[in-house]
Amino acid sequence: LSDSKPESGAKKSAFISAMGNFSIQYNLSAASAALPLMQDDYPPESWVGYTLKGMVFAGAVVGMCVMGYLGDLIGRKRALIVTLTLTVLGALGCAVFPWGSNVDVIYAVISVCRFILGVGAGGIYPLSAAAASESTTSHAEAKSNVGKAFFWQTPGAMFPYLVGLILVQLNNTSTVTEIQFRLLMGLGVIPAGIVLYAAFGYEDSKAFKRMHARSPWHEALEHRAYWRHLIGTAGTWFIYDVAYYGINIFTPDIVADIFGPSSNQDDFWHEVVAQAIGIPGCVLAIVALSRKGTYWLMLYGFWLIAIFFGLFALTYEIWPHSQSVLKYVLYCGLTFSLNFGPNVATYVLPTTCFPVQVRSLFHGLSAASAKLGAVVGTYLFKPLSDAWGVSGLMWLQMGLSVLGALVTIKYVDNDRSEEIMAEEEEEERKLLVAVNE
Numbered sequence: 290l291s292d293s294k295p296e297s298g299a300k301k302s303a304f305i306s307a308m309g310n311f312s313i314q315y316n317l318s319a320a321s322a323a324l325p326l327m328q329d330d331y332p333p334e335s336w337v338g339y340t341l342k343g344m345v346f347a348g349a350v351v352g353m354c355v356m357g358y359l360g361d362l363i364g365r366k367r368a369l370i371v372t373l374t375l376t377v378l379g380a381l382g383c384a385v386f387p388w389g390s391n392v393d394v395i396y397a398v399i400s401v402c403r404f405i406l407g408v409g410a411g412g413i414y415p416l417s418a419a420a421a422s423e424s425t426t427s428h429a430e431a432k433s434n435v436g437k438a439f440f441w442q443t444p445g446a447m448f449p450y451l452v453g454l455i456l457v458q459l460n461n462t463s464t465v466t467e468i469q470f471r472l473l474m475g476l477g478v479i480p481a482g483i484v485l486y487a488a489f490g491y492e493d494s495k496a497f498k499r500m501h502a503r504s505p506w507h508e509a510l511e512h513r514a515y516w517r518h519l520i521g522t523a524g525t526w527f528i529y530d531v532a533y534y535g536i537n538i539f540t541p542d543i544v545a546d547i548f549g550p551s552s553n554q555d556d557f558w559h560e561v562v563a564q565a566i567g568i569p570g571c572v573l574a575i576v577a578l579s580r581k582g583t584y585w586l587m588l589y590g591f592w593l594i595a596i597f598f599g600l601f602a603l604t605y606e607i608w609p610h611s612q613s614v615l616k617y618v619l620y621c622g623l624t625f626s627l628n629f630g631p632n633v634a635t636y637v638l639p640t641t642c643f644p645v646q647v648r649s650l651f652h653g654l655s656a657a658s659a660k661l662g663a664v665v666g667t668y669l670f671k672p673l674s675d676a677w678g679v680s681g682l683m684w685l686q687m688g689l690s691v692l693g694a695l696v697t698i699k700y701v702d703n704d705r706s707e708e709i710m711a712e713e714e715e716e717e718r719k720l721l722v723a724v725n726e
Contacts, residue, residue: 301491302424305369305484306438309417312480313410314445316380317345319477320403322449322557323470326457330466337396342667344400346534348379348407349414349660356412357653361505361646364493365420368649372412373485377478379406384475399474409481411660414636415653422640422648423494429579432637436575439636443571443628445480447564449473454557497645505650518642519651521700523658525587526635528693530659532594532686533627535666544620559617566621567628574633583634583641588697590630595690597623602683609680631693635659638701 320341324333352372359368382402387395421438422431456469509515544559577586601619604612639652674682 299424301487302420303434303438305487305491306417306421306424306434307441308480308484308487309369309373309413310438311441311445311448312376312477312484313413314442315448315480316376316406316410316477317349318446319380319383319449319474320345320399322453322560323473326453326466326469326473331392331395331470333396334393338671339668340400341396341403343664345403345407345410346660346664346667348404348409349411350407350657350664352408352411353414353653353657353660355408355653357415357649357651357656358505359412360416360419360649360653361501364501365416365423365497365649366488366491366493368412369416369420369488369491370485372409372416373481373488374409375405376409376413376481377485379403379409380475380477380481382406384471384478387471406477411656412653413484414656415639415649418636418640418652419645419649420491423497423645428641432583432641433575433579435637435640436578436633439633440571440575443564443567446567447561450557450560450564452476454554454561457554457557494645500645505647509647509650515643515647515651517700518702519654521696521702522635522639522642522651522655524696524700525591525631525638525693526655526659527662528689528696529591529631529635530662531666532598532689532693533632533666534663535670535682535686536623536627544617563617563621563624566624570625570628571633574629577629578633578637583638584697584701586630587634587638587701588694590626590632590634591690591694591697593626593630594623595687595694597626598683598687598690602680602687605678605680605683609678 324338324341327333352375356368356372359371379402382405383399386402387398389395417438418435421434424434425431452473453469456473459465459469544563574586574590597619601616601623604616604619608615635655639655640648643651670682673685677685
């Protein structure tokens with residue numbers, strides 16, 4: 290992170306974006322891993338599961354919109370410092386503030402802290418993407434940098450379950466349970482704190498300093514083409530997150546349904562393996578991004594997800610109470626497909642569709658739409674699963690994935706996105722030459 294080398298600015302951007310994305314998913318997933326550890330000593334009411342998981346996404350929507358706007362208005366660095374401070378405070382609050390004998394109060398305090406955490410983590414989305422895309426003037430490198438930064442969300446989503454696997458080895462007492470859930474959620478302070486420290490040494494790109502608009506909203510309203518692109522970036526991301534979080538947030542429930550009652554240790558192992566399958570999916574997506582582009586990755590990624598949802602649903606129709614190994618294999622395949630394609634493409638696409646002066650704003654709006662989809666997936670998964678069964682839910686998810694492919698065909702104009710970025714790349718190069726002179 291030192292400034293001793295000319296390329297240190299690009300390295301800082303890459304580090305902040307990568308660690309920021311790791312922090313996002315660790316903190317978003319931590320509650321899902323912590324709840325199974327808390328259930329015996331802190332039996333939750335029916336509202337807890339929905340509220341605890343939904344509040345963080347509600348906060349994320351606010352953070353994405355507000356911090357995305359601030360990123361274009363006051364600069365990436367200042368906005369990063371604000372949003373990372375909220376992330377640290379929210380994660381710390383989840384570990385420190387829930388005390389007392391009233392279980393409902395404990396969960397209510399955690400929910401409030403999760404909302405604050407969500408605002409901070411949500412703000413990292415547009416700011417880290419913008420920082421990664423502006424670390425170079427090469428369009429191809431910019432896409433690659435954004436994709437590589439996003440990769441770290443996959444290990445971030447897996448890490449809470451690895452931590453849970455270690456913590457579950459402790460003797461099961463009420464005191465130990467307190468240590469387990471506080472550590473699991475409080476450890477989110479570490480990656481966020483590291484990025485916060487790094488952000489103080491980060492500087493906005495020279496191109497951004499020259500090109501950023503005094504009023505990002507005024508700039509956005511003057512160009513109708515931006516809003517058509519928003520339908521594609523926000524619409525596909527919304528649909529994808531309904532599918533992804535509808536499955537990912539309720540991973541413990543799905544694993545329990547497949548294998549039946551089992552120990553927390555076994556559950557954590559099943560979840561770690563399933564999450565680890567997503568890593569090669571994400572890596573292959575980054576490779577395909579460079580070779581095939583965002584449009585191809587988005588379109589065929591949605592078709593692949595639809596296929597796995599359909600196979601999973603069909604297996605449940607034929608063998609509703611057996612074939613647990615086959616179901617788990619298909620679930621791992623579904624996890625792979627969910628980490629391939631739209632997982633990376635939805636994050637990268639706004640950085641290729643929108644110019645630097647409104648990039649953070651529109652990336653934030655797109656991501657906010659995605660988290661609304663996450664809220665839908667979080668709140669609807671359980672009642673729909675109870676009403677229709679797992680197979681009915683999977684058929685619905687397959688239909689949504691097909692819809693995602695159709696929205697991609699209609700509104701994601703990859704050629705136009707490439708043209709916008711090519712024009713911006715040339716303009717940025719001219720500005721950098723002028724600045725250096």
